[in-house]
Amino acid sequence: MSVTRPRGTNDVLPDQSYKWQIVEAKIREICHNFGYQELRTPIFEHTELFERGIGETTDIVEKEMYTFIDRGNRSMTLRPEGTAPVVRAFLENKLYAQAMPAKVYYLGAMFRYERPQAGRYRQFTQFGVEALGSSDPMLDVEMITLPIKVYQACGLEGFKVHINSIGCPDCRPAYRKALQDKFLAQQEAFCMTCQGRIERNPLRVLDCKVKECQSLLADIPLVTESLCKNCGDHFAQVRTYLDQLDVKYVINPKLVRGFDYYTKTVFEIIVPTLGSQNAIGGGGRYDGLVAECGGEPQPAVGFAVGLERVLLSLAQKETTVFQAPKPDLFLAQFGGATKDVAIALAHKLRDQGLWVELDYMGKSLRAQMKVANKLNCLGVIVIGEDEVAQNRAKLRKMSTSEEIEIDLNHVEQVEQAVVKLREGQVLA
């Protein structure tokens, strides 16, 4: 029996899971403020949805999907991203028949069969937002500002926003052709991967990391100068709103995204200190995807954030957002009747919403105090035979060793003391 987790997966242990809960709570709060509601889709979908939605020739579809045949001989795929399922749910449940745009978010596990690396896992967690049914540039801007709010709420700093427009079916083909022709003229000068890209997706050559390739791009035409009027106006309006909101960004004409469905606005948010996998969020407009999935054409825009990467970049710096939770009280006892009293008291206090710890290992009082200290308990109540006899006990504030007497029959005395403990006030 193997006790190792599958490659590229992670256990989130108790000393980390509270951080996830905080990030998730921030996300839900901010989505709520922006008016986005959660849409929960299945973990797996019909394989065809991703093949058509993401694009047959993308890396994800060609070699990264967890695809299996189910017992009914259907081809199923663990979702590698969240947008296509949202579009499917939008169409299947006829959300377009309700008030538009449809504003939804999702939060959950995605799966891609890739070689694991820092910030890249086979099962990873994405939070994403989608707005379907409107082409208003205001929504493009919300897709950039919303994740920024999330990062800021988590105490993350030092991220950079890159934006670009990659045009639409009216203007992109011409640009793509122009690039391709230019590259083909000196094809041998490019690296091997780029030579392949020239055929398949010449835009991808733009963000190649090989120096030789970059040096060949000096006088290539920029997408931003090849946009049709509609796309150009749209991009200008997006920038105007961003400026008005004082959002810092850089226009990166070489920013290209991997999925086929993007049109017009694309953006990425990067943490430069994160290593090679440094994009903590990205997205863009996908005005053609709804039609591609078989619905009436609907403009749409969205983004996704990789939570492992957010947590990773947060781990690089101290932040006050992530305070480890502390137990309110430890009830120390000596066994026998004192244990019975401690159990009963713990039960009552827990009913009042207090986090109450007990000893389950038969430890001595001294050892129980050590445990309480190790757990960072705010206070300890020692319950011995004298205390049981008199129905009174000492409550000790661990940070200062201050002690007060409490009446074991009056639970509200303990509650009041805990309020002070949580506030860091003196008890007396």
Added chain:
RNA sequence: GUGGGUAUAGCUCAGUCGGUUAGAGCGCCAGGUUGUGGCCCUGGAGGUCGCCGGUUCAAUUCCGGUUACUCACCCCA
């Protein structure tokens, strides 16, 4: 899928130029304090030296393979 690095206690790592009982710090447990934590002191538990094979009188050490981790490419969150 391609290339590099690593694998010794729960964690971080020493170490063995191939040789008898493989170490440290931290953590864990107990005691010093027969009813009071942090600091200090003492003691204890805990390892098939990743796995399989080869060379050798002898392998944790050398060699090959394998798996995992890790970094980078590719790509992406």
